[in-house]
Amino acid sequence: MMITVKLGVSRVSVALHDASGRIRSLLVRKTPRKALSPAEWKNHLALPPVFWEKDCPVGIVSVVPAFTAGLEKALSGPEKRRIVLLDRSSWGLKILYTPPSSLGLDRLAASRGAMERFPDLEGRTYVVADFGTHTVLTVVDGRSVLGGSIALGIGPQLETISQRLVLGKVPLTFPKKPLGETTLESLTSGVILGTVRGVEGLVGEMEESLGKRMMLVLTGGFARYVRPLIQRECYVDRHLIHRGTWRVAQEAGQKDKGQV
């Protein structure tokens, strides 16, 4: 068993993996507004007992470094569980981004997770489109991460607009047509279809500038909603960040035991 944690800007997700890496249980909490003490983190996460199994190592990927120490101590607990804090050198990927230290660790985790989940991507050029709180594209060429794009995600866009238009919560509906004839249709067209067509357009332009075709890999909370709208071949797996983190934390554990 292993636990992987993604500490994101707005959400923390905690996954429990079995020996083969499969996710057995996943829970999501809001990212706190301020740094928490280990005890506060423990309360905040409120992990069920299965997550506290003895000797279960924990791999952590954080994009909020100021919050990481408290979380790490909370998860290590009195049992002193082994914590694998992943940094930029952990992923077996070369970072061609400036400066390399500014590239989100979640993007490295998703890039590696894509290779783990879809082994035929190894050595190829592909782009991971993470449809989460942000919509983030990350281009991988062989074992090098080149960069990509970052925009506000579908969820936060809908929330902002619905506050402005006093619409209440906009239900997440599948846009049936580009030409919206009601407010709801217009919003789903603009935000959901617009985001997807924007991603497709960017991927096409990135391919042109690279002079190469890329495989598209979808991940993140909205991946399965947008998949039917995508007009090109793609792979989909919602949990690439956890899968990449699992693989790399596992490799780190084997090195510690002198098995590699």
Ligand SMILES: Nc1ncnc2c1ncn2[C@@H]1O[C@H](COP(=O)(O)OP(=O)(O)O)[C@@H](O)[C@H]1O
């Ligand atoms: N079934 C679902 N469970 C959780 N989040 C979902 C679901 N469907 C859509 N979402 C949306 O996915 C987004 C979170 O995506 P995710 O990739 O999990 O988070 P993050 O990018 O913050 O790590 C949220 O904005 C949420 O509204």
Ligand SMILES: CC(C)(COP(=O)(O)O)[C@@H](O)C(=O)NCCC(=O)O
């Ligand atoms: C852009 C992100 C906040 C996306 O994470 P999300 O909020 O979707 O979980 C994250 O990838 C990040 O902190 N990136 C650092 C900036 C960069 O990659 O250039």
Ligand SMILES: [K+]
């Ligand atoms: K994300």
